[in-house]
Amino acid sequence: MLSSKITTALLALVGSAAAVCPAATRQASAEQVIYSYNLNSDTAAAAGFAKVPWGDPDTAGGCYTVIIADGACPIPVATTGTGTYEFAVESRQVFSHLTGQYTNFDNGTTLITTVVTLGHQTTVGTVPIPVSFIGYVYMDYDDNCRIYQARAYARVPYQVLQETFAAVNLNLPAPVCGAEP
Numbered sequence: 001m002l003s004s005k006i007t008t009a010l011l012a013l014v015g016s017a018a019a020v021c022p023a024a025t026r027q028a029s030a031e032q033v034i035y036s037y038n039l040n041s042d043t044a045a046a047a048g049f050a051k052v053p054w055g056d057p058d059t060a061g062g063c064y065t066v067i068i069a070d071g072a073c074p075i076p077v078a079t080t081g082t083g084t085y086e087f088a089v090e091s092r093q094v095f096s097h098l099t100g101q102y103t104n105f106d107n108g109t110t111l112i113t114t115v116v117t118l119g120h121q122t123t124v125g126t127v128p129i130p131v132s133f134i135g136y137v138y139m140d141y142d143d144n145c146r147i148y149q150a151r152a153y154a155r156v157p158y159q160v161l162q163e164t165f166a167a168v169n170l171n172l173p174a175p176v177c178g179a180e181p
Contacts, residue, residue: 021145023104029053029147030110030139034100037092049088053141055081056148065150074151084150094118096129112137116154 029052036048055061059081066074078084096119103111113136118129133155140149 019143020106020108021141021143023110025145026104026108026110026139026141027102029145030102030112031100033088033137033139034098034112034114036088037095037098042089045092046089049085049092052085052088053081053146054084056142056146057144058146059085061146062148063150064148065152067152067154069154081147084147094120096120108141108143110139110141112139 032048032052036045036052039045039048055063061081063078063081063084064076065078065084065087066076068074077087095116097117099115101113103113105111114134115132116135117132120129135155136153138149138151138153139147142148
């Protein structure tokens with residue numbers, strides 16, 4: 001009798017601790033990110049990015065965001081939800097188009113696999129640059145469906161530099177991470 005009560009209590013505790021943001025909710029915000037990057041208006045893009053739940057517990061809260069280019073050391077670009085929002089708004093200025101494929105993991109992480117085409121957003125439209133790269137953006141969500149961490153892995157600029165300098169026979173070394181804090 002006592003053991004069944006303990007078992008029931010433990011199952012209730014484990015069940016409540018395993019709450020994860022639903023995959024459909026995570027995917028909707030991941031789709032909002034790609035949608036916002038592809039908008040032509042600065043104002044519309046900023047409003048679109050504002051709909052993404054950056055930061056835990058709110059935009060003033062933590063959202064550690066890094067870019068990892070070609071396996072190099074992570075480069076922090078933001079530490080709060082507001083900082084990540086601002087980075088998205090600013091970085092959008094150099095992208096002409098993004099695609100999105102989404103994978104939702106059971107641990108509360110959503111992956112955006114994207115092809116990014118560089119370009120310049122202007123008031124009269126987009127000026128594409130014929131350079132694309134593949135990116136993998138992992139966004140980690142808390143139980144309240146807020147993004148508390150984002151990691152963007154990119155195969156640029158090192159790949160682009162290597163192809164550019166190969167024409168003049170420069171052998172670039174692979175990037176190597178140093179001692180991180």
